Each structure stands twice: as structure tokens, then as C-alpha cells.
Amino acid sequence: MFDIIVVGAGFAGAVIAERCANVLKKRVLLIEKRNHIGGNAYDCFDENGVMIHQYGPHIFHTNQKFIIDYLSAYTDWIEYQHHVVAFVDGNYVPVPFNLNSIAKIFPPPLARKYITLMLQHVGFGKRITILQR
Ligand SMILES: Cc1cc2nc3c(=O)[nH]c(=O)nc-3n(C[C@H](O)[C@H](O)[C@H](O)COP(=O)(O)OP(=O)(O)OC[C@H]3O[C@@H](n4cnc5c(N)ncnc54)[C@H](O)[C@@H]3O)c2cc1C
Structure with a gap:
């Protein structure tokens, strides 16, 4: 029973x-x-x-x-790491897209400009949705 x-x-x-x-x-x-x-x-x-x-x-x-x-109490652990990257123009770029992705994709002066703009308009550590057109 x-x-x-x-x-x-x-x-x-x-x-x-x-x-x-x-x-x-x-x-x-x-x-x-x-x-x-x-x-x-x-x-x-x-x-x-x-x-x-x-x-x-x-x-x-x-x-x-x-x-x-x-x-x-029920399992042992196997340490594991994975990194998600996209292959863009010969570079492995972090995904989800972030400031490091910008630095990898664009030439340094342009990347600095975009990153500065992103930080000004969005802020550090914030998450936003990038819409497709
Ligand atoms: C391809 C895939 C990848 C996933 N990847 C991840 C991941 O990376 N990380 C993560 O956290 N989650 C992941 N998930 C989700 C995860 O599998 C589920 O959240 C989790 O298994 C749900 O557990 P559950 O007990 O609710 O359901 P289930 O795991 O579906 O278990 C339900 C059980 O009930 C049994 N059952 C159903 N009906 C009956 C019945 N009438 N009689 C007897 N037995 C029955 C089934 O056989 C099954 O064993 C993934 C799922 C899939 C399909």
C-alpha cells in the first residue's frame, strides 16, 4: 500500500x-x-x-x-566549460554579442567608437535586444 x-x-x-x-x-x-x-x-x-x-x-x-x-548526495560532478562563439570574417566572436564581440569584429578605432557609444546610450553590464530589420 x-x-x-x-x-x-x-x-x-x-x-x-x-x-x-x-x-x-x-x-x-x-x-x-x-x-x-x-x-x-x-x-x-x-x-x-x-x-x-x-x-x-x-x-x-x-x-x-x-x-x-x-x-x-546522488551524483559526482565532472567539471565542464564551454564557450559559445560565432565565426565572423575569420574571427571567433563571443556569443551572445557583447562589447568584446565588437572589439573582435571592427578595426580598433571603429570598435572604440562603437563601444563608447554603447556605454553612453546603454550603460555597462546592461542587456538589450538587437532587433533585425
Ligand atoms: C534536447 C533537450 C535538451 C535539453 N537541454 C537542457 C539543458 O541543457 N539543461 C537543462 O537544465 N534542461 C535541459 N532540457 C530540459 C530538461 O530535459 C527538462 O527540463 C527536464 O528533463 C524536465 O524534467 P521533468 O521531470 O519535468 O520531465 P521529463 O524529463 O520529461 O521526465 C518525465 C518522465 O515521465 C515519464 N512519463 C511520462 N508519462 C508517463 C506515464 N504516463 N507513465 C509513466 N511514466 C511517464 C517519461 O518517460 C519521463 O521519464 C533539455 C531538454 C531537451 C529535450
């Missing part, structure tokens, strides 16, 4: 089921139609021993320490 039935063992269902069991001390039945937990964030090893994300690449990111602390 169960107090609670949770359907789906993705992030949402797995966490709710764990919290109900461990915090609320309920008897929980977690039902999953796939043959694994983790939902769309599931990863596994392919036939060559390479870890893959079966349903598409997932990157974990949070600025909440309690989330990292919670997950650390």
Missing part, C-alpha cells in the same frame, strides 16, 4: 518522490514507463563506452548552492 503515487521519474518526479519519502516519511510508488530514471536528462554509455545523452545534450547550470548540495 502507498500514500502517494508519482508518475514519471524525470527530475520533477524523482525529486518529489524522494522528498515525499525522506522528508514527509510517506510510502511512495514511483512509476516510470521508460526502462530508466532521469527523464529527458538521462545519460548512458553507448556501445563504444562513450557517455551520451540519449534525448539530446544537457548541461547542468544553477547559481543555487542548495541545489548543488542536494544533487551532490
Whole structure:
């Protein structure tokens, strides 16, 4: 007999089921139609021993320490960094577009002019939408 039935063992269902069991001390039945937990964030090893994300690449990111602390009880971490760049006129340019992108794309005097204008009109560290015409 169960107090609670949770359907789906993705992030949402797995966490709710764990919290109900461990915090609320309920008897929980977690039902999953796939043959694994983790939902769309599931990863596994392919036939060559390479870890893959079966349903598409997932990157974990949070600025909440309690989330990292919670997950650390269930996983080890692999440090990872990625840089998103666009290849423009022979240069790798930071994306999303920012002041460094301007400095990379335009000749120094023009870049300085554009950056000064951007800082005057938008301000440092502000985010704006660049509309296409
Ligand atoms: C290609 C792709 C890339 C993504 N990249 C990122 C990323 O980089 N970073 C990030 O934070 N998020 C990413 N996401 C989003 C992330 O996958 C979801 O936010 C997260 O998986 C949602 O978790 P969930 O538990 O709500 O749902 P799901 O992960 O979808 O889990 C739901 C589970 O319920 C099961 N289920 C559904 N119906 C039933 C049923 N009737 N009976 C039994 N079981 C059932 C499903 O089989 C599944 O396992 C990405 C998603 C995709 C598709």
C-alpha cells in the first residue's frame, strides 16, 4: 500500500518522490514507463563506452548552492566549460554579442567608437535586444 503515487521519474518526479519519502516519511510508488530514471536528462554509455545523452545534450547550470548540495548526495560532478562563439570574417566572436564581440569584429578605432557609444546610450553590464530589420 502507498500514500502517494508519482508518475514519471524525470527530475520533477524523482525529486518529489524522494522528498515525499525522506522528508514527509510517506510510502511512495514511483512509476516510470521508460526502462530508466532521469527523464529527458538521462545519460548512458553507448556501445563504444562513450557517455551520451540519449534525448539530446544537457548541461547542468544553477547559481543555487542548495541545489548543488542536494544533487551532490546522488551524483559526482565532472567539471565542464564551454564557450559559445560565432565565426565572423575569420574571427571567433563571443556569443551572445557583447562589447568584446565588437572589439573582435571592427578595426580598433571603429570598435572604440562603437563601444563608447554603447556605454553612453546603454550603460555597462546592461542587456538589450538587437532587433533585425
Ligand atoms: C534536447 C533537450 C535538451 C535539453 N537541454 C537542457 C539543458 O541543457 N539543461 C537543462 O537544465 N534542461 C535541459 N532540457 C530540459 C530538461 O530535459 C527538462 O527540463 C527536464 O528533463 C524536465 O524534467 P521533468 O521531470 O519535468 O520531465 P521529463 O524529463 O520529461 O521526465 C518525465 C518522465 O515521465 C515519464 N512519463 C511520462 N508519462 C508517463 C506515464 N504516463 N507513465 C509513466 N511514466 C511517464 C517519461 O518517460 C519521463 O521519464 C533539455 C531538454 C531537451 C529535450
